[in-house]
Amino acid sequence: MMGARVARLVVIGGGAAGMSAASAARRTDPGLDVVVCEAGGFAAYGMCGIPYYLGGTVPEPENLLAYPPSAFREKRGIDLRLHTRVTGIDPAARQVRLAAGTPAARAPSATRGEPLAYDALVVSTGADPVRPPMPGLDDRRVFTIRSLDEAIGLRRLLASGTVRRAVVVGAGYVGLETAEALVCAGVDVDVVEALPGVLGTVDEPVAALAQAEVERHVRLRLGARLEAVDRGSTPAGCLTAVVEGEEIPADLVVIAVGVRPATDLLIQAGARHLPDGSVVVDAGMRTSLPDVFAAGDAVALPHLVLGRPAWVPLGPAANKTGRVAGTVAAGGTASFRGVVGTAVVKVFGLEVARTGLGLAEAQAAGLDAVATDEVSRSRAKYYPGSSPLHVRLVHTREGRLLGGQLAGREGAAKRVDVLATALHAGFTVEDLAALDLSYAPPFAPVYDPVLAAAIKAARGLAAFTGGSP
Amino acid sequence: MMGARVARLVVIGGGAAGMSAASAARRTDPGLDVVVCEAGGFAAYGMCGIPYYLGGTVPEPENLLAYPPSAFREKRGIDLRLHTRVTGIDPAARQVRLAAGTPAARAPSATRGEPLAYDALVVSTGADPVRPPMPGLDDRRVFTIRSLDEAIGLRRLLASGTVRRAVVVGAGYVGLETAEALVCAGVDVDVVEALPGVLGTVDEPVAALAQAEVERHVRLRLGARLEAVDRGSTPAGCLTAVVEGEEIPADLVVIAVGVRPATDLLIQAGARHLPDGSVVVDAGMRTSLPDVFAAGDAVALPHLVLGRPAWVPLGPAANKTGRVAGTVAAGGTASFRGVVGTAVVKVFGLEVARTGLGLAEAQAAGLDAVATDEVSRSRAKYYPGSSPLHVRLVHTREGRLLGGQLAGREGAAKRVDVLATALHAGFTVEDLAALDLSYAPPFAPVYDPVLAAAIKAARGLAAFTGGSP
Numbered sequence: 001m002m003g004a005r006v007a008r009l010v011v012i013g014g015g016a017a018g019m020s021a022a023s024a025a026r027r028t029d030p031g032l033d034v035v036v037c038e039a040g041g042f043a044a045y046g047m048c049g050i051p052y053y054l055g056g057t058v059p060e061p062e063n064l065l066a067y068p069p070s071a072f073r074e075k076r077g078i079d080l081r082l083h084t085r086v087t088g089i090d091p092a093a094r095q096v097r098l099a100a101g102t103p104a105a106r107a108p109s110a111t112r113g114e115p116l117a118y119d120a121l122v123v124s125t126g127a128d129p130v131r132p133p134m135p136g137l138d139d140r141r142v143f144t145i146r147s148l149d150e151a152i153g154l155r156r157l158l159a160s161g162t163v164r165r166a167v168v169v170g171a172g173y174v175g176l177e178t179a180e181a182l183v184c185a186g187v188d189v190d191v192v193e194a195l196p197g198v199l200g201t202v203d204e205p206v207a208a209l210a211q212a213e214v215e216r217h218v219r220l221r222l223g224a225r226l227e228a229v230d231r232g233s234t235p236a237g238c239l240t241a242v243v244e245g246e247e248i249p250a251d252l253v254v255i256a257v258g259v260r261p262a263t264d265l266l267i268q269a270g271a272r273h274l275p276d277g278s279v280v281v282d283a284g285m286r287t288s289l290p291d292v293f294a295a296g297d298a299v300a301l302p303h304l305v306l307g308r309p310a311w312v313p314l315g316p317a318a319n320k321t322g323r324v325a326g327t328v329a330a331g332g333t334a335s336f337r338g339v340v341g342t343a344v345v346k347v348f349g350l351e352v353a354r355t356g357l358g359l360a361e362a363q364a365a366g367l368d369a370v371a372t373d374e375v376s377r378s379r380a381k382y383y384p385g386s387s388p389l390h391v392r393l394v395h396t397r398e399g400r401l402l403g404g405q406l407a408g409r410e411g412a413a414k415r416v417d418v419l420a421t422a423l424h425a426g427f428t429v430e431d432l433a434a435l436d437l438s439y440a441p442p443f444a445p446v447y448d449p450v451l452a453a454a455i456k457a458a459r460g461l462a463a464f465t466g467g468s469p
Numbered sequence: 470m471m472g473a474r475v476a477r478l479v480v481i482g483g484g485a486a487g488m489s490a491a492s493a494a495r496r497t498d499p500g501l502d503v504v505v506c507e508a509g510g511f512a513a514y515g516m517c518g519i520p521y522y523l524g525g526t527v528p529e530p531e532n533l534l535a536y537p538p539s540a541f542r543e544k545r546g547i548d549l550r551l552h553t554r555v556t557g558i559d560p561a562a563r564q565v566r567l568a569a570g571t572p573a574a575r576a577p578s579a580t581r582g583e584p585l586a587y588d589a590l591v592v593s594t595g596a597d598p599v600r601p602p603m604p605g606l607d608d609r610r611v612f613t614i615r616s617l618d619e620a621i622g623l624r625r626l627l628a629s630g631t632v633r634r635a636v637v638v639g640a641g642y643v644g645l646e647t648a649e650a651l652v653c654a655g656v657d658v659d660v661v662e663a664l665p666g667v668l669g670t671v672d673e674p675v676a677a678l679a680q681a682e683v684e685r686h687v688r689l690r691l692g693a694r695l696e697a698v699d700r701g702s703t704p705a706g707c708l709t710a711v712v713e714g715e716e717i718p719a720d721l722v723v724i725a726v727g728v729r730p731a732t733d734l735l736i737q738a739g740a741r742h743l744p745d746g747s748v749v750v751d752a753g754m755r756t757s758l759p760d761v762f763a764a765g766d767a768v769a770l771p772h773l774v775l776g777r778p779a780w781v782p783l784g785p786a787a788n789k790t791g792r793v794a795g796t797v798a799a800g801g802t803a804s805f806r807g808v809v810g811t812a813v814v815k816v817f818g819l820e821v822a823r824t825g826l827g828l829a830e831a832q833a834a835g836l837d838a839v840a841t842d843e844v845s846r847s848r849a850k851y852y853p854g855s856s857p858l859h860v861r862l863v864h865t866r867e868g869r870l871l872g873g874q875l876a877g878r879e880g881a882a883k884r885v886d887v888l889a890t891a892l893h894a895g896f897t898v899e900d901l902a903a904l905d906l907s908y909a910p911p912f913a914p915v916y917d918p919v920l921a922a923a924i925k926a927a928r929g930l931a932a933f934t935g936g937s938p
Contacts, residue, residue: 016915046915048849048908048909048910048915049849049851049852049910052851052852052910052911057852057853058851058852063851064851304905314908315908315915316905316906316908316915316916316917316920317905319915319916336903337903338905339905340905341905342905342906342907343907343908343909344907344908344909344912345909346909346911346912351912353907355905355907380517380518382518382521382527382532382533383518383521383526383527384526411883413907413909413911413912413913414880414883414884414887414907414912414913415883415886416907417884417886417887417904417906417907417917417919418883418886418887418890420904420905420906420907421887421890421891421894421904421906422890422894424894424900424903424904424905425890425891425893425894425896427894431893434805434806434893435886435889435890435893436773436785436786436807436808436809436810436811436824436889436893437785437811437886437889437890438811438812438813438822438824438882438883438885438886438889439517439783439784439785439812439813440517440812440813440814440815440882441517441518441521442521442815442882443813443815443820443882443883444882444883446485446515446517446784446785446788447785447788448785448886450886451785
């Protein structure tokens with residue numbers, strides 16, 4: 001044969017990170033053979049939209065897709081194979097093994113149940129929901145919210161009109177967003193959380209605001225652990241969630257107690273990883289295995305405040321690391337600098353945002369950290385719609401900013417980005433207080449809440465050191 | 470006499486900057502005698518709230534005051550003298566001269582028409598509206614919007630029911646906010662602007678979006694210069710605004726063609742100033758005159774992108790410089806680092822924001838500047854309320870960020886603060902593209918509009934240099 005062998009990139013996982021990798025690889029090398037193996041029936045959607053589909057805010061599952069599958073196949077020349085599960089990676093042979101027994105292959109280049117060769121591999125298998133080992137979780141009315149396929153099943157159940165009461169286990173981002181979605185869908189909701197507060201990723205004063213908001217809409221049981229789900233005597237009968245001995249009737253149970261890196265394939269193949277199972281990569285998203293890259297919620301990323309890799313599975317970094325992995329795997333140049341752990345969640349009528357380290361996180365990392373809290377307003381006090389905005393800054397006693405958290409009815413979600421930018425820049429609270437931020441009465445007080453908190457923090461430092469403010 | 474002479478700080482101007490100075494001085498030295506001379510009848514309010522009072526969004530003028538006058542006198546021990554005009558500064562004698570013929574002095578320490586001695590002086594006389602020299606502007610139905618006293622008169626006229634048509638001259642921030650206020654109050658409005666576009670402080674692509682929004686609500690005449698206001702034959706008759714020979718009938722004319730530093734007192738006393746009349750100060754807000762400080766809209770401030778002092782009269786800097794001037798004048802330590810020119814304005818249903826330099830400004834400053842425009846969305850595309858958001862970045866060909874502008878129905882006002890923070894940090898567009906910004910479907914797409922624009926700009930640089938993205 002005269003023809004040179006066409007190099008092939010295989011991507012495992014067709015989520016946002018995987019499709020970003022495939023698209024970036026295609027842009028980098030238009031001649032590359034790009035194959036994406038996705039175990040589910042959808043590709044190129046993020047987890048973050050699922051609660052809004054569940055609650056009916058988003059009408060159809062297809063609305064959540066960045067592009068329809070046909071766009072990848074026809075417009076970008078990406079061989080996207082849905083319902084295609086990978087069961088193993090053989091880095092020495094440069095091939096992955098596809099699960100047998102799945103529907104017939106769509107592309108002639110590979111058949112299911114057979115090996116698929118690659119020249120470069122991007123693994124973006126994301127994170128799996130944690131399912132605590134306890135009786136009853138195999139009932140078809142017990143859900144985790146991690147795939148669109150599963151969410152379609154859950155919404156169908158909601159549409160059947162048989163769900164009047166639900167128990168949501170877990171009061172983190174996903175648990176609270178799911179609780180809100182169920183309330184939107186007219187369901188009476190109990191939220192059960194083993195920890196003493198909601199939203200473990202924010203500090204107590206901010207979590208308390210979220211808790212008060214949650215309690216306006218659902219029954220919240222804190223410090224309460226799910227022990228079992230009892231399906232009763234008849235299959236159609238009501239479920240019972242057993243929580244600290246108490247029995248809560250439910251037509252539906254959602255388990256949202258966290259996720260773990262879905263890195264079994266990589267770890268079995270020998271990839272270096274952190275104790276939590278997240279896979280270690282370099283700035284080009286290379287794993288320790290030759291020609292194997294990883295991206296998305298499965299990888300540990302440089303945490304720019306901690307100064308070491310950490311597992312912070314969030315959507316924007318998943319997309320960006322996919323783009324970097326695909327570019328580098330296809331022979332291009334790109335690098336990912338790191339994260340500071342910025343996140344925002346809508347908790348019913350409240351915006352709750354965080355970035356960097358919380359106080360306990362900072363102290364656990366050996367930093368001499370303190371926190372400053374200040375309550376300002378989202379707009380000029382006289383302007384209609386102005387509402388309280390809580391800003392918490394975490395910083396060293398010398399003034400280095402380590403993190404920040406905000407909560408309010410409006411204005412928290414994007415103000416946290418100022419703090420995130422300040423963390424990237426290595427700012428002190430004095431630097432923060434000196435920022436020239438925008439002002440007009442409909443949008444902020446003359447001292448933006450971020451400035452007000454920074455000024456208070458800077459004055460506190462002056463008190464520590466005995467200097468003038 | 471045995472008693473030591475009590476040091477006195479005099480503040481000229483009781484606006485936000487002046488009252489910030491007085492309060493900061495009081496905090497710094499509780500024993501200081503603090504006197505504020507304010508020519509008008511109100512103190513401690515910002516100009517920025519006036520349009521919302523005019524349009525009825527804010528019911529009473531008192532709503533705009535940070536604190537009532539009595540709070541300064543009784544709670545802070547500040548001798549606030551309203552209706553007290555200063556006519557001269559004598560730095561050699563350390564005294565100011567008060568205008569004669571004003572109401573009797575409220576405090577025994579000084580009588581009107583007599584000198585008032587100071588140990589330190591803070592001048593915060595703000596900016597005066599420009600009144601073009603043309604016939605008819607002395608009519609009582611011709612207004613500028615620069616003091617609350619004047620705004621009360623204007624709102625009283627609106628309440629009389631005699632105003633059906635108004636002409637607003639000038640389509641900058643104040644002109645457009647006033648036009649919106651008048652539309653809110655049920656008035657039919659013509660806006661006349663001599664320049665070819667609205668909002669001269671933003672570049673053409675962003676100004677064009679504002680223009681389209683303005684034209685949905687008022688008749689806008691661009692490139693049209695006011696020549697005269699003709700009051701007709703009877704005093705109660707309709708006014709006529711003469712614009713390029715055309716006669717526009719009006720029951721009210723508002724002149725909003727800009728402001729100039731109100732620094733006559735300082736300049737007459739010999740203070741160093743820029744050609745535009747703004748007064749030069751150091752980081753402690755000291756003027757070139759001994760023991761004379763200046764703060765607020767009258768001063769030139771270090772522009773951190775231009776690297777030289779510039780006159781950018783905006784509310785937050787006015788407040789901060791007041792605080793610094795008062796602290797330093799009272800013997801404390803404080804400094805003001807500078808501005809990047811961040812501003813936001815609500816133009817009917819549109820948010821328009823800017824920071825740093827526009828393209829023409831940057832080129833005029835000798836910088837090899839280019840601009841990158843990207844239109845994204847304010848929320849995830851599938852989330853209700855998501856709307857287009859235009860982001861324009863101005864940067865050097867090597868990638869240094871010089872400025873940014875945003876316009877959209879939502880999400881522009883506080884996103885500009887990320888760009889402002891990046892300017893303070895001296896970021897490149899690659900630095901901007903690497904930021905870990907918050908994401909959740911109700912608040913942003915997974916690539917925030919700021920990131921999307923930065924990624925596009927960074928790719929453009931790669932094209933310039935021939936490198937990979």
